[in-house]
Amino acid sequence: GAVVSQHPSRVICKSGTSVKIECRSLDFQATTMFWYRQFPKQSLMLMATSNEGSKATYEQGVEKDKFLINHASLTLSTLTVTSAHPEDSSFYICSASGGTGNTIYFGEGSWLTVV
Amino acid sequence: GESVGLHLPTLSVQEGDNSIINCAYSNSASDYFIWYKQESGKGPQFIIDIRSNMDKRQGQRVTVLLNKTVKHLSLQIAATQPGDSAVYFCAEIVMDSSYKLIFGSGTRLLVRP
Numbered sequence: 001g002a003v004v005s006q007h008p009s010r011v012i013c014k015s016g017t018s019v020k021i022e023c024r025s026l027d028f029q030a031t032t033m034f035w036y037r038q039f040p041k042q043s044l045m046l047m048a049t050s051n052e053g054s055k056a057t058y059e060q061g062v063e064k065d066k067f068l069i070n071h072a073s074l075t076l077s078t079l080t081v082t083s084a085h086p087e088d089s090s091f092y093i094c095s096a097s098g099g100t101g102n103t104i105y106f107g108e109g110s111w112l113t114v115v
Numbered sequence: 116g117e118s119v120g121l122h123l124p125t126l127s128v129q130e131g132d133n134s135i136i137n138c139a140y141s142n143s144a145s146d147y148f149i150w151y152k153q154e155s156g157k158g159p160q161f162i163i164d165i166r167s168n169m170d171k172r173q174g175q176r177v178t179v180l181l182n183k184t185v186k187h188l189s190l191q192i193a194a195t196q197p198g199d200s201a202v203y204f205c206a207e208i209v210m211d212s213s214y215k216l217i218f219g220s221g222t223r224l225l226v227r228p
Contacts, residue, residue, distance in 0.1 A: 006158075034216060041123050043204060044159070044218040057212060093158050095216065104149070104216055106158040 003027065004096045006107035013114055018082045021110045023094030028105075029074035030096035035067075038091040038109075050077050074098070084114040123202060125223040134192040134226075138205035138219045143186060145207040149216070150179055150190045153202045162190070162203075192224075200226045 003026040013019045023033055032051050036044040048064075050056040050071035058064045068080040077096075081088055093109040128134045140148065146167040151159035165172045165179045165188075172179050178191040188205045205219040 004158075032213065036218075043123075043221045046215060046217060049213060049215050051213065091156075095158075104161075106151075106160070108158045109156070111156075 004030075004094065004105045004107040006092075006094055006110050008110060009108060010111045011113070013084055013112070015085055015114055016083055018080055019084055019112060020078055020080045021092055021094075021112070023077045023079070023096065023107055025075045025096040025098060025105070028096075028099035030077070030098040031074065031102075032097040033071055033077040034095045034097070034104075035069060035077070035079050036093045036095070038093060044093060047079075081112065084112070086114045088112065089114045123221050123223045125225060127225045127227060128195050129227050130195060130197060132195055134190075134195045134199070134224060136190045136192075136203050136222045136224065138188040138190075138222075140186050140188060140205065140207045140219065142207060142209050142217075143183075145209055147208040148179070148181060148188055149206045149208075150177075150188075151204045151206060151218075152199075153204065153221075155201075159204060195224075195226050197226050197228060200224055 005024045007022045035047045038044045046059050047062045048056040048058045048069050050069050052071050052074050056069035071077040091109050095106045097104045149164040150162040153159045163174045163177050163179050165181050170181050176193045180189045202221050202223050204221045206216050209217050
């Protein structure tokens with residue numbers, strides 16, 4: 001079946017650096033991709049919605065200059081956390097919408113730790 | 116983000132019993148709802164969905180009930196098994212400038228052997 005792949009699954013970066021997380025739809029074309037952030041014992045918080053070839057739509061309170069989202073193709077979206085700080089440490093999850101019935105599929109998430 | 120998730124409530128059930136997990140949604144215009152299961156450190160897994168023109172839908176061991184009058188969803192799991200232990204989220208499709216999937220606050224299900 002359809003699979004959404006995230007990479008890396010875990011990443012540790014130094015404070016002040018940038019880190020990129022990739023989200024790929026492996027066997028379908030994803031017209032829309034969603035990026036979520038999840039803190040421990042909390043729900044998934046939608047950060048932004050991206051449509052292929054257009055600018056991402058960010059949720060209120062999410063800094064678009066800090067969380068850069070690029071959806072350059074129908075199978076790839078990237079989230080770049082710029083100038084990362086320890087408080088950005090979280091579980092980042094992407095989902096992709098497409099395929100038969102416009103089903104929404106989730107990736108396995110990426111753990112980011114900023115030290 | 117729109118989802119509010121503070122501290123997850125916990126439902127503890129005996130193995131073999133039925134579980135009922137509840138969820139309240141906020142947008143009366145939402146017309147599509149999904150239940151997800153999330154195991155520790157993993158992404159959400161689709162369980163079952165329901166459209167607003169239905170009030171009940173059944174899957175294998177799971178049933179979703181939708182009450183649009185009070186904006187309430189429930190997930191019923193029959194004969195709960197240890198492998199059902201996880202966090203369960205309801206999510207709704209919200210139409211804004213485009214559509215987006217918004218998660219509810221979640222419930223942790225613990226199955227006692």
